[in-house]
Amino acid sequence: DIQMTQSPSTLSASVGDRVTITCRASQSISSWLAWYQQKPGKAPKLLIYKASSLESGVPSRFSGSGSGTEFTLTISSLQPDDFATYYCQQYNSYPAFGQGTKVEIK
Amino acid sequence: QVQLQESGPGLVKPSETLSLTCTVSGYSISSGYYWGWIRQPPGKGLEWIGSIYHSGSTYYNPSLKSRVTISVDTSKNQFSLKLSSVTAADTAVYYCARACDSRAIDAFDIWGQGTMVTVSS
Numbered sequence: 558d559i560q561m562t563q564s565p566s567t568l569s570a571s572v573g574d575r576v577t578i579t580c581r582a583s584q585s586i587s588s589w590l591a592w593y594q595q596k597p598g599k600a601p602k603l604l605i606y607k608a609s610s611l612e613s614g615v616p617s618r619f620s621g622s623g624s625g626t627e628f629t630l631t632i633s634s635l636q637p638d639d640f641a642t643y644y645c646q647q648y649n650s651y652p653a654f655g656q657g658t659k660v661e662i663k
Numbered sequence: 664q665v666q667l668q669e670s671g672p673g674l675v676k677p678s679e680t681l682s683l684t685c686t687v688s689g690y691s692i693s694s695g696y697y698w699g700w701i702r703q704p705p706g707k708g709l710e711w712i713g714s715i716y717h718s719g720s721t722y723y724n725p726s727l728k729s730r731v732t733i734s735v736d737t738s739k740n741q742f743s744l745k746l747s748s749v750t751a752a753d754t755a756v757y758y759c760a761r762a763c764d765s766r767a768i769d770a771f772d773i774w775g776q777g778t779m780v781t782v783s784s
Binding site for chain 2: 558591593599600601602603606612644646648649650651652653654655656657
């Protein structure tokens with residue numbers, strides 16, 4: 558099984574901050590990685606697929622990078638609507654998600 | 664636009680079988696894509712359960728495979744989940760979702776709103 562590890566688990570930030578979340582895979586997954594945003598009581602929303610491709614309709618302040626085993630999600634300028642929990646998901650083999658990173662207001 | 668809606672009992676007794684259905688609107692399941700089930704225990708992360716193609720081809724999470732059956736009914740534009748021998752550990756919000764591309768193993772771009780299932784006597 559491929560394990561996905563996100564860091565940090567919680568991140569405190571202010572509006573306008575640049576935010577980076579890291580996701581590490583226990584073995585190479587090429588670029589088969591997605592990022593989701595989830596708000597309380599809501600379904601996850603796809604932000605990024607294939608490590609760096611922006612899903613249609615997602616603001617350009619979100620970007621993804623990486624390949625192999627290390628990946629990052631960056632929010633260039635944090636907006637009030639961005640306070641949420643973020644999950645990575647690998648789909649090189651059977652889908653597996655990271656444990657989540659909660660972005661909270663500082 | 665494409666929409667997914669989960670339905671089924673919100674309460675299931677231990678050792679019984681959990682059954683949920685996902686109804687797809689705005690797109691014909693027969694036209695393509697894989698369709699999946701994902702769950703999220705209260706306060707915890709996401710777990711992929713399995714996925715199905717309109718042909719009936721299925722892929723299951725190895726950790727749940729012995730208890731899971733996913734089926735499709737193209738005439739009703741629905742796909743379903745059955746999870747047998749449930750315990751309290753199966754208490755979760757269950758989501759149905761569409762895979763992004765026509766790959767069996769994929770990310771998910773369209774999700775249902777989710778339905779909470781509690782396992783309790």
